Structure formats: structure tokens, C-alpha cells
Amino acid sequence: MVAQLNYMQMREVFSRFQASEPAPKGELHFTNAYTLLVAVALSAQATDVGVNRATKALFEIADTPQKMLDLGEDRVIEHIKTIGLYRNKAKNVMRLSQILVDDYGGLVPSSRAALSSLPGVGRKTANVVLNIWWGFPAQAVDTHIFRIGNRSGICPGKDVVAVERAIEDNVPAEYQQHAHHWLILHGRYICVARKPKCQACHIADLCLYEDKTQ
Template sequence: MAKQLDYHTIRRIFERFQAAEAEPKGELEHVNVYTLCVAVALSAQATDAGVNRATRALFKVADTPQKMLDLGIDGLTEHIKTIGLFRQKAKNAMKMSQILVDEYGGEVPNSRAALQSLPGVGRKTANVVLNMWWGQPAQAVDTHIFRVGNRTGIAPGKDVDAVERAIEDHIPADFQLHAHHWLILHGRYTCVARKPKCQACLIRDLCQFEDKTV
């Protein structure tokens, strides 16, 4: 674990991220907040690309909780069977849809506590939905952000909660809204797990990672 970077270094890092891509976007395809919530829940231990391949046809026929219930668990399972843990994810999606219809009038709630009460929705999923749909500076820490935060010293922590707190505490407020997308994309395409592409990294001179590749 790298040591925590100072404020000025972190600001320089995010100024570079911003200059390279001012409005970073999540890569999960969706048509509304409900389909975003479903897509994020399906993406646990799966790739965004794999989820997108499965949900393109699904969301054409089931883009609301009621339509998902009408499709039924067998219909849903057929659509998402290429995604890891699809049987449990299908059960959670149906339970979530039923609760949204029964308790929320078919609408997705916009508080973290309410979102986390839904089957299959943990803190990470809730934070993604809050950030991407409602524009809240919520930090969804996945494996990419955990790796980048610890390698670089931007947000070191022993677990995802510690990294989330470090992001909130140390990244300047004007970068908080897009911070998790910049970090995810950096981890997905540059600061990859096995052989990071340090030679192509735009923050390599500011990063604390000792084992930089040549």
C-alpha cells in the first residue's frame, strides 16, 4: 500500500484526468434509472461488456419493474444466462422489481438507505446509481478503484470502505462528481492488474507505485 498523497499532488492528478476527459461516463448501457440499477446489480463479478451484451435485448422488453415481473424469472434467466451467478441475480432482480412495484409505486428511490434495502443492491451499486443518475458525488469502490487508490497513493486503504473514505476525504470537492469514473477507467485501461501500462500513464510521475513497468 502506497502512502497517502498530499492535496496538491492529488489536485494535479485530477487536473490531468479532467484535461484528458472532462466528462467521463460509465460503460454500462441503460435507458432509465431502473435499467441502470438492474445493470449495475448484474455487473457484480462480471464485465460491463458482458452485461451490455445480455441486457440490450432484455431492456427492450423489460425497462420497468412491472415489465420485468411480466417477463417472469424464466424469461429473465434466458436473457442473462451468459452472466456469472445469473440464477441468483435473476432471483434478486425479480424480488427487487416486486418491492419497487409494491412499496415505491414502480419508481427507484434516490436515497442510499432505500437503495441498499433492495435485494441484490449493495453500497457499491447504490453509489453508482446515485452518482450516474442523480449526480451525487457518491464513490463506488470496485476492484479497479481499490487497486488504483492503493497503488498510486490517491486513496490508500485496507478495504473498500477505507478507500471510499479516503476518496471523500482527500480528493478535492470539485473533482468528486467524476472521481470514481476517472479512477475506474484508469484502472480498466491503464493501471491494469497484472502489468500496468506505466509507459502510457499520464500520472506516472506523480504516482507512488514502486514497481512501475518500463
């Protein structure tokens, strides 16, 4: 694991991210807090493009927990069967929808603990919903962020929780809101897993990765 960038280096990294993409957004399509929650839960081990393709028609007819329950598990499966692990995900969507109706009046809760307790919703999914829908500076660490955090020295950590804490502790406050979006997009399109595009990277001079590509 590489060392942590210092404060001034971190400030420079995120000022460059901000300059290149002032208002980054997630790539999943949604219309409200519930469809965002479902979309993020479905995106585990699947691409955002694939989830958007599968949920387009689904969300047109089932954009609330009760409508999803009324639709039924079999019809949900028909909509999402192109997504990996679709049967288990359909079960989770139905179970979390039932809990939202029974325990939360059909509303999506705005606490990490409550969200994380829902079937198929882990800490990462909860943080995405908290960040995107409610504007909390929650940090959702996925495989991209874990990889580049440790590769670059931006937010090193032995596991996703440690990386999350490294972001919270070391990214300057004014960049916290969009930090995970910038990092995800950077990992998805520039600092890719097998051969990072170091020549196209606007933070390459600050990055601590020793095996930069030519």
C-alpha cells in the same frame, strides 16, 4: 499500503484526468434509473460488455419493475444466462422489482440506505446509481479503484469503505462528481492488475508505486 498523496498532488492528478477525459461516463447501457439499477446489479463478477450484450433485448421489453415482473423469472434467465451467477441474479432482479412496485410505487429510490436494502444491491451499486442517475458525488469503489488507490497513493485504505472515504476526504470538491469514473477507467485500461502500463500513464510522475514498469 503506500502513503496518501498530498493536496497539491491530488489536485494535479485529477486535473490531468479531467484534461484527458472531461466528461467520463460509465460503460453500461441503460435507459432510465431502473435499467441502470438492474444493469449495475448484473455487472457483479461480469464485464460491462457482457452485461450490455445480455440486457439489450431484455430492456427493450422490460424497462420498468412491473414489466420485469410480468416477463417472469424464467424469461429473464433466458436473457441473462450468458452472465455469471445468472440464476441468483435473476431471482434478485425479480425480488427487487417486486419491492420497488410494492414499497416505492415502481420508482427507484434516491437514498443510499433504501437502495442498499434491495436484494442484490450493495453499497457500490447504490453509489453508482446515485452518481450516474442523480448526479450525487457518490464514490463507487470496485476492484480497480481499490487496487490503484492503494498502489498509487491516491486513495489508500484497508477495505472498500476506507478507500471510499479517502476519495471523499482527499479529492478536491470540484473533481468529486467524476472521481470514481476516472479511477475506474484508469484501472481498467492503464493501471491494470498484473502489469500496469506505466509508460502510458499521465500521472506516473505523481504515483507512489515503487515497481513501475519500463
